[in-house]
Amino acid sequence: xxxxxxxxxxxxTATGQRVTLRCSPRSGDLSVYxxxxxxxxxxxxxxxxxxxxxxxxxxxxxxFSAQQFPDLHSELNLSSLxxxxxxxxxxxxxxxxxxxxxxxxxxSWLTVV
Amino acid sequence: xQQVKQSPQSLIVQKGGISIINCAYENTAFDYFPWYxxxxxxxxxxxxxxxxxxxxxxxxxxxISFNKSAKQFSLHIMDxxxxxxxxxxxxxxxxxxxxxxxxGTRLHILP
Numbered sequence: 001x002x003x004x005x006x007x008x009x010x011x012x013t014a015t016g017q018r019v020t021l022r023c024s025p026r027s028g029d030l031s032v033y034x035x036x037x038x039x040x041x042x043x044x045x046x047x048x049x050x051x052x053x054x055x056x057x058x059x060x061x062x063x064f065s066a067q068q069f070p071d072l073h074s075e076l077n078l079s080s081l082x083x084x085x086x087x088x089x090x091x092x093x094x095x096x097x098x099x100x101x102x103x104x105x106x107x108s109w110l111t112v113v
Numbered sequence: 114x115q116q117v118k119q120s121p122q123s124l125i126v127q128k129g130g131i132s133i134i135n136c137a138y139e140n141t142a143f144d145y146f147p148w149y150x151x152x153x154x155x156x157x158x159x160x161x162x163x164x165x166x167x168x169x170x171x172x173x174x175x176x177i178s179f180n181k182s183a184k185q186f187s188l189h190i191m192d193x194x195x196x197x198x199x200x201x202x203x204x205x206x207x208x209x210x211x212x213x214x215x216x217g218t219r220l221h222i223l224p
Contacts, residue, residue, distance in 0.1 A: 002156065002158065004156075031210050033212075042202070042214065042215070042216040042217045043157070043202065043214045043217070045214070048210070048211075050210060055210065056211065090156055090157075092156075094210060096210055101147060101159055101162065102212060103158075103159065104149075104156030104157045104158065105156050106155060106156050107154075107155075107156050
């Protein structure tokens with residue numbers, strides 16, 4: 001158990017809908033990272049927050065947004081969902097600056113039908 | 114652009130053999146090189162990591178070899194077991210909170 005909690009574990013929704021994925025980082029971790037992993041694909045970096053502020057953006061679609069709250073949990077919002085958004089979404093957390101190891105949650109399986 | 118190139122994309126090894134996965138990087142500012150192991154349906158988990166001040170780090174059957182001049186590092190799995198079948202990701206970090214992942218290697222150990 002990495003200490004990173006993601007909910008929901010599985011989600012099935014229809015095209016055009018909006019979903020929110022939630023992540024609680026490890027105790028004491030200030031950084032939260034979001035990754036997308038499609039079938040047979042690597043880890044696609046989406047976005048990184050540090051202590052509530054956006055630090056870096058990767059290949060995140062405009063239909064997607066994220067935020068990190070004062071209690072350090074984070075949410076990834078996916079809207080106007082398309083079939084191609086079906087993937088495993090991972091959250092990872094780390095202590096923050098100058099600390100390089102990040103720890104992944106179990107992921108949220110999103111299926112868009 | 115910061116990149117980490119990983120090879121091979123997939124690898125099949127006989128039980129008891131040595132599995133070798135290679136990674137190369139370009140940015141000389143990278144100073145931390147972790148490897149992650151991912152089983153199907155699970156999140157990647159830190160396996161072993163190295164800093165460039167050493168050329169090798171061993172933990173059990175897993176060894177990282179690091180060649181600073183060539184900007185390459187590799188993961189060796191000795192006496193590979195079917196339970197080692199997983200996807201392996203190398204990564205590199207420039208010493209802040211950024212981390213760059215390779216594209217992954219799917220390893221299958223034949224029983």
